[in-house]
Amino acid sequence: MTDPQHIRNFSIIAHIDHGKSTLADRLIQLCGAVADRDMVSQILDSMELERERGITIKANTVRLDYTAKNGEKYVLNLIDTPGHVDFAYEVSRSLAACEGSLLVVDASQGVEAQTLANVYQAIANNHEIIPVLNKVDLPAAEPERVRQQIEDVIGLDASDAIEISAKTGIGVPDVLEAIVHRLPPPRGDRSAPLKALLVDSWYDPYLGVVVLVRVVDGELKKGQRIKLMSTNAAYQIERVGISRPKKEMVESLGPGEIGFFTAAIKQVADTRVGDTVTDEKRPAAEALPGFKPAQPVVFAGFFPVDAARFEDLRDAMGKLRLNDASFSYDMETSAALGFGFRCGFLGLLHLEIIRERIEREFNVDVITTAPSVIYKVNLRAGEQIELHNPVDLPDVTLIESIEEPWIEATILVPDEYLGSILKLCEDRRGRQKQLTYAGTRAMLVYELPLNEVVFDFYDRLKSVSRGYASFDYKMIGYEEGDLVRLSILVNAEPVDALAMIVHRVRAEQRGRVMCEKLKELIPRHMFQVPIQAAIGGKIVARETLSALRKDVTAKCYGGDITRKRKLLDKQKEGKKKMRQFGKVEIPQEAFIAALKMDEN
Amino acid sequence: MTCSERDLAIYVHWPFCKAKCPYCDFNSHVRHQGVDSKRFTEAIAQELAWFAAQDPGRRVTSIFFGGGTPSLMPPSMVGFLLDRIASLWDSAPDIEATLEANPTSTEADNFRGYRAAGINRVSVGVQALDAGSLRVLGRQHGVDEALAAYRLAVKIFPRSSFDLIYARPGQTRESWAAELARALSEQQGHMSLYQLTIEPDTAFARLHAEGKLAIPGDEAGTALYEVTQDLTAKAGLQAYEVSNHARPGEESRHNLHYWRYGDYAGVGPGAHSRFTIGAQKHAIATEKHPENWLKRVTATGNGIVSDEILSGPEQADEMLLMGMRVSEGIDLGRYERLAGRPLGQTRIDDLAALGLVAQSGRRLKATAKGRRLLNAVIGELAA
Numbered sequence: 007m008t009d010p011q012h013i014r015n016f017s018i019i020a021h022i023d024h025g026k027s028t029l030a031d032r033l034i035q036l037c038g039a040v041a042d043r044d045m046v047s048q049i050l051d052s053m054e055l056e057r058e059r060g061i062t063i064k065a066n067t068v069r070l071d072y073t074a075k076n077g078e079k080y081v082l083n084l085i086d087t088p089g090h091v092d093f094a095y096e097v098s099r100s101l102a103a104c105e106g107s108l109l110v111v112d113a114s115q116g117v118e119a120q121t122l123a124n125v126y127q128a129i130a131n132n133h134e135i136i137p138v139l140n141k142v143d144l145p146a147a148e149p150e151r152v153r154q155q156i157e158d159v160i161g162l163d164a165s166d167a168i169e170i171s172a173k174t175g176i177g178v179p180d181v182l183e184a185i186v187h188r189l190p191p192p193r194g195d196r197s198a199p200l201k202a203l204l205v206d207s208w209y210d211p212y213l214g215v216v217v218l219v220r221v222v223d224g225e226l227k228k229g230q231r232i233k234l235m236s237t238n239a240a241y242q243i244e245r246v247g248i249s250r251p252k253k254e255m256v257e258s259l260g261p262g263e264i265g266f267f268t269a270a271i272k273q274v275a276d277t278r279v280g281d282t283v284t285d286e287k288r289p290a291a292e293a294l295p296g297f298k299p300a301q302p303v304v305f306a307g308f309f310p311v312d313a314a315r316f317e318d319l320r321d322a323m324g325k326l327r328l329n330d331a332s333f334s335y336d337m338e339t340s341a342a343l344g345f346g347f348r349c350g351f352l353g354l355l356h357l358e359i360i361r362e363r364i365e366r367e368f369n370v371d372v373i374t375t376a377p378s379v380i381y382k383v384n385l386r387a388g389e390q391i392e393l394h395n396p397v398d399l400p401d402v403t404l405i406e407s408i409e410e411p412w413i414e415a416t417i418l419v420p421d422e423y424l425g426s427i428l429k430l431c432e433d434r435r436g437r438q439k440q441l442t443y444a445g446t447r448a449m450l451v452y453e454l455p456l457n458e459v460v461f462d463f464y465d466r467l468k469s470v471s472r473g474y475a476s477f478d479y480k481m482i483g484y485e486e487g488d489l490v491r492l493s494i495l496v497n498a499e500p501v502d503a504l505a506m507i508v509h510r511v512r513a514e515q516r517g518r519v520m521c522e523k524l525k526e527l528i529p530r531h532m533f534q535v536p537i538q539a540a541i542g543g544k545i546v547a548r549e550t551l552s553a554l555r556k557d558v559t560a561k562c563y564g565g566d567i568t569r570k571r572k573l574l575d576k577q578k579e580g581k582k583k584m585r586q587f588g589k590v591e592i593p594q595e596a597f598i599a600a601l602k603m604d605e606n
Numbered sequence: 607m608t609c610s611e612r613d614l615a616i617y618v619h620w621p622f623c624k625a626k627c628p629y630c631d632f633n634s635h636v637r638h639q640g641v642d643s644k645r646f647t648e649a650i651a652q653e654l655a656w657f658a659a660q661d662p663g664r665r666v667t668s669i670f671f672g673g674g675t676p677s678l679m680p681p682s683m684v685g686f687l688l689d690r691i692a693s694l695w696d697s698a699p700d701i702e703a704t705l706e707a708n709p710t711s712t713e714a715d716n717f718r719g720y721r722a723a724g725i726n727r728v729s730v731g732v733q734a735l736d737a738g739s740l741r742v743l744g745r746q747h748g749v750d751e752a753l754a755a756y757r758l759a760v761k762i763f764p765r766s767s768f769d770l771i772y773a774r775p776g777q778t779r780e781s782w783a784a785e786l787a788r789a790l791s792e793q794q795g796h797m798s799l800y801q802l803t804i805e806p807d808t809a810f811a812r813l814h815a816e817g818k819l820a821i822p823g824d825e826a827g828t829a830l831y832e833v834t835q836d837l838t839a840k841a842g843l844q845a846y847e848v849s850n851h852a853r854p855g856e857e858s859r860h861n862l863h864y865w866r867y868g869d870y871a872g873v874g875p876g877a878h879s880r881f882t883i884g885a886q887k888h889a890i891a892t893e894k895h896p897e898n899w900l901k902r903v904t905a906t907g908n909g910i911v912s913d914e915i916l917s918g919p920e921q922a923d924e925m926l927l928m929g930m931r932v933s934e935g936i937d938l939g940r941y942e943r944l945a946g947r948p949l950g951q952t953r954i955d956d957l958a959a960l961g962l963v964a965q966s967g968r969r970l971k972a973t974a975k976g977r978r979l980l981n982a983v984i985g986e987l988a989a
Contacts, residue, residue: 532979532986533960555828558980560801560849562931564617564864565632565878567924568889574923577985589956 008081010192010262015083020110021118025140029172037070068251074186083264092353099280103205103220106134106189113139113147118476119418134189137167158444194261200224200285207277209328215271220264227258231286235293240286241269275331300332302350305394307375309346316345322368342503377460382409396505399491409484411456419475424448426470434458495538499588517547527596530554614664615863619874620676621896627744628809633876633894634674647683649903651690653873656908658694666695668702668860677707681719688724702859709755710747717762727765730756735785768793773801773822773830790841795856800849847932865932867925875899889914918944935971
């Protein structure tokens with residue numbers, strides 16, 4: 007156990023690509039935690055996907071031994087936090103486990119919306135914040151401008167910001183000194199009953215469920231009986247350890263220390279991020295503040311492209327869920343797509359990550375239906391139901407009203423793109439709350455319905471701002487809206503996978519776009535095929551796919567039969583991949599493309 | 607007309623041309639240094655003997671010299687092969703012996719020789735009746751020259767086919783109707799009218815991909831097809847197959863044999879066969895490259911590079927593919943015997959309800975509308 011006076015717990019706040027992982031790598035190297043020959047880039051981002059996308063999904067820690075210039079030895083615990091809006095709650099818990107943060111800002115790019123949201127969270131957690139200007143070695147670096155921006159936009163004093171280049175190592179030793187001298191040591195009472203914050207947990211194939219904790223008061227020891235305060239479930243601790251980042255077993259963890267334990271916990275879902283771990287026999291009087299169970303906010307159907315791989319998909323879902331309790335799934339059947347799952351996610355990136363992991367790690371290709379939010383449907387009978395799937399919307403005559411979730415979005419954008427962003431937000435039923443400037447960048451705060459955001463909002467935002475706009479949001483609650491179910495009918499047969507809930511004012515346009523798109527995607531048949539969008543019985547958009555006019559091989563004699571038979575085999579193979587709607591065959595690619603549609 | 611399972615059609619492939627036509631994807635080769643016709647002819651004769659030895663006692667009902675350009679063969683060589691066939695197999699009394707001919711004046715000079723050798727039908731590749739189109743198609747003859755050659759052929763051979771390619775670059779419905787009317791006044795009971803198709807790996811395919819060759823699109827192509835059906839029918843020629851029109855009785859027996867999925871032995875470079883040995887139907891193909899083929903035949907007695915035994919369902923598919931092309935359609939009982947299962951009645955009924963096929967008893971045929979969409983219809987039936 008280490009004297010809390012010599013412990014510093016910190017996290018790094020940065021926008022994607024601003025150099026968080028590179029700085030972490032440098033700090034680890036300078037403290038000699040990893041031999042140079044074992045050094046791989048972005049040590050903390052263990053998953054291939056995380057490395058590729060430059061994002062962190064799971065919280066990760068590393069304990070560093072640092073001898074300061076004054077000769078004192080310190081233990082530095084770095085918690086690497088998930089850096090994306092979808093994981094805002096996980097970020098807040100990781101921050102709650104530290105006393106301070108490094109705010110890393112790219113000296114050529116400046117502050118981004120996501121940085122802003124995380125830095126506010128850090129301030130809310132009473133963090134001491136050390137501004138760090140990275141990439142000062144780049145010709146485009148403007149440290150003075152960015153310093154000013156940090157003061158203007160965030161309201162932090164940036165006069166003593168440290169200028170570094172994580173890539174070349176310039177200034178990195180100063181960061182270590184600042185951590186020791188500018189961040190406060192943790193406070194805690196060793197004799198008090200155990201109180202530890204559950205920061206994250208994951209499934210390890212050898213150790214089982216591993217729980218990452220920050221001890222606040224008391225001691226966490228091998229063999230101790232502990233209890234999780236939100237569920238009252240009790241376990242006996244089997245192992246206690248720290249991460250350097252190689253796992254190293256220890257006897258106990260004391261106040262201010264960060265480490266992990268295992269306790270024969272069956273599944274990750276039994277451990278909830280933000281929960282309080284206490285002693286079973288001598289429990290703490292009250293839990294640590296801020297606990298919130300994870301709530302999926304975005305839902306979508308996942309179906310195997312090859313129906314025969316449904317069991318493989320189920321297996322993949324089960325394995326992913328082992329390590330990610332915030333993701334949920336239930337079996338679903340669709341006439342269009344066969345057997346699949348309705349899945350709940352923390353946000354769109356979360357959805358995207360799960361989809362990619364299924365395809366990459368389990369080799370199951372999936373079709374994803376249009377993401378939907380949770381609607382609250384108030385029935386005339388007085389009951390309220392939560393709707394996760396547009397297909398389940400009760401008959402309109404039974405509905406009193408429908409409520410939809412709203413968010414407050416913060417968007418930072420160079421002012422030349424402001425007009426397009428304003429238009430995008432207005433088109434998406436947004437309500438402007440604030441518009442301020444910091445230099446040549448505008449900060450916009452908008453209230454938006456979440457269902458408009460899950461529908462390709464990020465993509466549009468990026469494309470109208472050429473990638474310069476950054477975006478962050480938080481949920482603000484539910485509001486009644488004039489919402490309707492838009493059905494898509496192909497040859498008069500409704501296609502369940504394409505049904506969506508939309509605001510009435512947007513229904514016609516969305517329907518028209520979908521019909522036009524499908525007309526391009528569905529191959530022509532031997533007969534005419536009407537494609538319609540309808541609200542209830544009312545058709546709001548229609549396209550007609552004309553009949554195939556002529557499809558015959560002009561010349562076919564004895565010499566060609568083998569080739570023609572092989573073509574026929576291909577044709578049969580293709581037909582197997584089609585989904586039948588009445589008499590119409592729709593290729594799966596059509597669903598995939600239709601569901602990916604944008605509004606251009 | 608029916609064909610017995612013992613009936614055999616023989617296809618002779620002559621792979622050489624004076625020039626390669628830019629639309630053609632057949633196995634054809636240009637040899638500027640000349641061709642040793644005798645050696646190739648003797649090798650073809652060796653392959654014929656090979657087939658005869660596999661399953662003796664069959665009866666030949668038709669022979670077809672195709673290419674390439676078989677009208678470049680010396681008549682004596684054609685005669686040599688016809689004699690060889692007659693010595694290897696029994697011949698049907700009404701045996702049909704067709705030769706594909708290009709209507710150039712030099713080739714026409716050989717017509718009498720071919721007739722004397724035993725050829726009784728010619729298929730004349732006139733292809734177009736305007737000079738510009740003939741140039742675009744890379745043909746070696748002019749319009750008047752072609753018509754003169756065709757008229758000469760009519761005088762010499764008992765039967766002939768007048769062959770054209772339509773839906774050519776720039777062709778309109780009106781210009782095609784006029785051209786076809788002129789051809790109809792010349793023809794003597796049989797026409798093969800092919801819609802120009804851009805085949806992969808041809809000069810046209812390259813030009814088409816580069817946007818330098820525009821052919822009539824879907825709508826215009828359909829209109830040209832319709833006018834073809836109309837005018838030939840009015841002239842008394844029945845559309846007995848997708849691209850073949852004949853006065854009743856004048857149909858090509860050789861080609862009908864393919865479409866009825868009878869056995870045929872293909873000899874020469876790149877020839878294909880469907881040949882039953884014992885109870886097994888073989889799909890045989892020979893080496894395409896002429897000189898390599900020649901080496902193989904000299905060494906082993908045949909130029910075969912692939913010999914695959916077709917399963918029942920594969921044969922059923924092939925029979926369907928070929929049989930639905932002809933107006934008489936297919937025998938559902940035969941399909942069922944080959945496939946080991948009947949053709950789905952619901953699928954048939956659905957297609958019938960759309961007016962694309964017609965069933966009467968155990969026979970299924972494509973309607974005129976269905977024939978226009980035949981690839982889709984067959985795909986649906988075979989699924």
